[in-house]
Amino acid sequence: MTERLTVPKTHKLFIGGRFPRSESGRSFIVTDSKRRFLANAALASRKDARDAVVAARKAFPGWSGATAYNRGQVLYRVAELLEGRRRQFVDEVIAAEGLTSKHAQEVVGASIDRWISYAGWSDKIAQIDGAANPVSGPYFDFSVPEPTGVVAIVAPQKSALLGLVSVLAPVIVTGCTAVVLASESRPLPAVTLSEVLATSDVPAGVVNVLSGHTEEVAPWLAAHMDVNAVDLTGAPIQLAADLERSAAENLKRVLRPPVDGEPDWTGESDVDRIRFVLETKTVWHPIGI
Amino acid sequence: MTSTPCLARAGLGEVTASDSSLRRFLHGLPGVDEVAAEARAAMLATRSIKADAKQFALELPIRMIDLTTLEGRDTTGKVATLCAKARQPEPSDPDVPPVAAVCVYPDLVSEARRCLEGSGVKVASVATGFPSGRTSLAVKVHDTMDAIDAGADEVDMVIDRAAFFVGRYRQIFDEIRAVKQACGQLHLKVILETGELATYDNVRRASWLAMLAGADFIKTSTGKVSPAATLPVTLVMLEAVRDFRDATGRQVGVKPAGGIRTAKDAIRYLVLVNETAGPDWLDPAWFRFGASSLLNDLLMxxxxxxxxxxxxxxxxxxx
Structure with missing residues (x-):
């Protein structure tokens, strides 16, 4: 019997619920932690970034209009599906990050738990961040947090799965939609995560994943007038100042890259990451009419 | 491809003399190769327009737009807003040219006229029982006169599609002629409502019928029927105006309307115009877009x- 040939996977982008190749037709070589060939991944261009923003904008009314309860359920569902693909993700994390098998299992476990943790915040954040404000008049006065809109995320460069989940889940749990620029040298877990998202109940366009060169694509996202916030967590420090400057053009919310390098993502969920993409709406309502 | 074999032999007068001579002529027009028309339109749509050509291709469609609002809930306020936008599409950049015209219902013509005074932007009005065209000729002419009296520069009329399907071509011919007479020097655009005509052959026949009757423009759609303007339909109409000019010497304009929302779409139409009818038509006097949301995308x-x-x-x- 002849030996079976393995079927290599084409790693593509994830835009608007579909898996297109880059419109530019380009791809790049992804290697493992020991610089051995792993796969070819799609090399996103600025036009892919543009398409991703259009898809994210289109998905925003539906996703932000869904009930908090529903969004929580959807995030929980992502965790369920990740659990089913546990082994695949362990293998990918080992290949991408060079972790030991035991460590990789912990990382994947933590990634799954992180979805659950943020899922729980969906209907609680308004209670923590909202308020009934005392005012000196016959009015009720409420402050309620609302999602800011389309958020561009430069994902952490080192932690390809746990880091990615830790920056993505808090954004979409609020009702924001996201365009994620995956880790430049370790994009494969992000591509596989997008396959999970596509088959979970996350509506098309709520999460869009691009793989490619940060330096090439990030400036277009930071300058894009239809993006409401940028998370620069994974942006190289030397690029961050320029990105922040471009983001100022339409007063985007900006989350700067951590000064002391990429954090250890194994800690607790971070409510400030949720707050980062919220706007406060205050409503006055007359009493007694 | 030329589609005027019998026009050269028979004069215009003979062709339009009766229902049967009109039918003989219109049904004698060569059939449209459906597959080829769609393939050609699709092929031209893949043209890549860059740099200086793109700048031109973004600027020209702005000047070609008939900024349109044709809804039952249109108010004078809505028309005033639209007119302000027509005069100066981008308030922060005075270099952006005004659009060609504003297109409204007859009862809103006077408001549009008032808002556009001195701007050079034309007022177009739909008429003749828009969008179905199911009124008597007297009412159609009266509707047209109403719009003209209120100050319309251009009239967009609809043809009676039912008459077209039962072959009463002469009736349509007479109606267009009567409306054109009412219009006098004013521009008459004839809406074929291609979405209801079902075949490209019918589109070609209706185009010729409208042009023979005196249309200054042939327009694809009312915007109330889906599909509205498509590239292949516009291709067939552009071939018709090209062949009509070759046969008679008179140039007729084309206006796709409805469903054209992005700058990319608009550029595809311009390529189609240039490659089918020729650069003579690349001018707001001979090619218009019936659209509203297209303008914002062009500006963006x-x-x-x-x-x-x-x-x-x-x-x-x-x-």
């Missing part, structure tokens, strides 16, 4: 070219 793409960053709809007026 234009801004993207000038600033080097992608534009967002938050920074343009809502319409």
């Amino acid at each position: 793409q234009r801004q993207r070219m000038h600033t080097g960053r992608y534009a967002g709809p938050d920074y343009f007026t809502v319409d």
Whole structure:
């Protein structure tokens, strides 16, 4: 019997619920932690970034209009599906990050738990961040947090799965939609995560994943007038100042890259990451009419 | 491909003398190869327009737009807003040219006229029982006169599609002629409502019928029927105006309307015009877009070219 040939996977982008190749037709070589060939991944261009923003904008009314309860359920569902693909993700994390098998299992476990943790915040954040404000008049006065809109995320460069989940889940749990620029040298877990998202109940366009060169694509996202916030967590420090400057053009919310390098993502969920993409709406309502 | 074999032999007068001679002529027009027309339109749509050509291709369609609002809930306020936008599409950039015309219902013509005074932007009015065209000829002419009296520069009439399907070509011919007579020197655009005509052959026949009767423009759609304007339909109409000019010497304009929303779409139409009818038609006098949301996309793409960053709809007026 002849030996079976393995079927290599084409790693593509994830835009608007579909898996297109880059419109530019380009791809790049992804290697493992020991610089051995792993796969070819799609090399996103600025036009892919543009398409991703259009898809994210289109998905925003539906996703932000869904009930908090529903969004929580959807995030929980992502965790369920990740659990089913546990082994695949362990293998990918080992290949991408060079972790030991035991460590990789912990990382994947933590990634799954992180979805659950943020899922729980969906209907609680308004209670923590909202308020009934005392005012000196016959009015009720409420402050309620609302999602800011389309958020561009430069994902952490080192932690390809746990880091990615830790920056993505808090954004979409609020009702924001996201365009994620995956880790430049370790994009494969992000591509596989997008396959999970596509088959979970996350509506098309709520999460869009691009793989490619940060330096090439990030400036277009930071300058894009239809993006409401940028998370620069994974942006190289030397690029961050320029990105922040471009983001100022339409007063985007900006989350700067951590000064002391990429954090250890194994800690607790971070409510400030949720707050980062919220706007406060205050409503006055007359009493007694 | 030429589609005027019998027009050269028979004069215009003979062709239009009766229902049967009109039918003989219109049904004698060569059939449209459906597959080829769609393939050609699709092929031309893949043309890549860059740099200077793109700048031109973003600017020209702005000047070609008939900025349109044809809804039952249109108010004078809505028309005033639209007219302000027509005069100066981008308030922060005076270099952006005004659009060609504003297109409204007859009862709103006077308001549009008032708002556009001195701007050079034309007022177009739909008439003749828009969008179905199911009124008597007397009412159609009266409707047209109403619009003209209120100050319309251009009239967009609809043809009676039912008459077309039962072969009463002469009736349609007479109606267009009567409306054109009412219009006098004013521009008459004849809406074929291609979405209801079902075949490209019918589109070609209706185009010729309208042109023979004196249309200054042939327009695809009312915007009330889906599909509205498509590239292949516009291709067939552009071939018709080209062949009509070859046969008679008179140039007729084309106006696709409905469903054209992005700058990319508009550029595809311009390529189609240039490759089918020729550069003579690349002018607001001979080619128009019936659209409303198209304008914002053109402005956004234009801004993207000038600033080097992608534009967002938050920074343009809502319409």
